[in-house]
Amino acid sequence: AQSVSQHNHHVILSEAASLELGCNYSYGGTVNLFWYVQYPGQHLQLLLKYFSGDPLVKGIKGFEAEFIKSKFSFNLRKPSVQWSDTAEYFCAGRSSRAAGNKLTFGGGTRVLVKP
Amino acid sequence: KAGVTQTPRYLIKTRGQQVTLSCSPISGHRSVSWYQQTPGQGLQFLFEYFSETQRNKGNFPGRFSGRQFSNSRSEMNVSTLELGDSALYLCASSWTSGGSTDTQYFGPGTRLTVL
Numbered sequence: 001a002q003s004v005s006q007h008n009h010h011v012i013l014s015e016a017a018s019l020e021l022g023c024n025y026s027y028g029g030t031v032n033l034f035w036y037v038q039y040p041g042q043h044l045q046l047l048l049k050y051f052s053g054d055p056l057v058k059g060i061k062g063f064e065a066e067f068i069k070s071k072f073s074f075n076l077r078k079p080s081v082q083w084s085d086t087a088e089y090f091c092a093g094r095s096s097r098a099a100g101n102k103l104t105f106g107g108g109t110r111v112l113v114k115p
Numbered sequence: 116k117a118g119v120t121q122t123p124r125y126l127i128k129t130r131g132q133q134v135t136l137s138c139s140p141i142s143g144h145r146s147v148s149w150y151q152q153t154p155g156q157g158l159q160f161l162f163e164y165f166s167e168t169q170r171n172k173g174n175f176p177g178r179f180s181g182r183q184f185s186n187s188r189s190e191m192n193v194s195t196l197e198l199g200d201s202a203l204y205l206c207a208s209s210w211t212s213g214g215s216t217d218t219q220y221f222g223p224g225t226r227l228t229v230l
Contacts, residue, residue, distance in 0.1 A: 034218070043222060043223040045221075046220065099170065099213050101209055102173070103158075103160060103207075103219060105150075105157055105158035105159075106157075
């Protein structure tokens with residue numbers, strides 16, 4: 001069965017600290033991977049996506065993620081966080097072979113950045 | 116370009132009632148997917164519609180149904196509401212269904228509370 005898992009449920013860090021959120025997937029075949037963010041009171045927004053090509057993907061707001069096929073991972077990183085990065089982050093995957101747009105989400109990671 | 120819109124934003128219903136939620140996709144998008152978000156189960160895929168046809172369905176009981184109109188707007192219906200149906204229902208739209216670079220964009224959601 002297809003699955004996406006996020007290791008950290010909660011992360012607390014100070015401004016200017018570096019952030020890395022883990023995401024592992026279990027899919028047969030080729031997979032498309034996404035990171036979404038949900039700021040307090042706002043809707044899910046796309047941070048970045050990986051379909052193919054360069055495994056290092058850059059997204060909005062200084063975020064990047066690295067697709068490591070051998071580790072079935074797609075970790076999200078930001079070198080220096082700001083208070084405004086406080087949000088819940090979701091990793092999601094979609095089989096590129098299966099018909100349709102069904103996304104499987106990880107459980108989410110709540111990130112709190114202390115000013 | 117306007118984003119995905121969902122109406123109503125909030126709903127309070129009692130057990131046994133039924134409810135209809137509406138979603139208008141981004142202009143030009145033909146695929147609409149629905150997800151349920153709860154604290155316990157996270158984000159779970161309900162179903163996807165493309166060109167007025169259900170493309171995919173998640174593991175939800177038959178009380179959950181949907182449809183799509185010729186203008187790509189979609190509705191989902193939940194009959195015989197149960198307390199456990201209380202959730203944030205999210206709609207997402209994309210250009211096509213499962214295209215190699217398809218990306219889903221989410222609406223603000225409808226918060227359903229079942230009393």
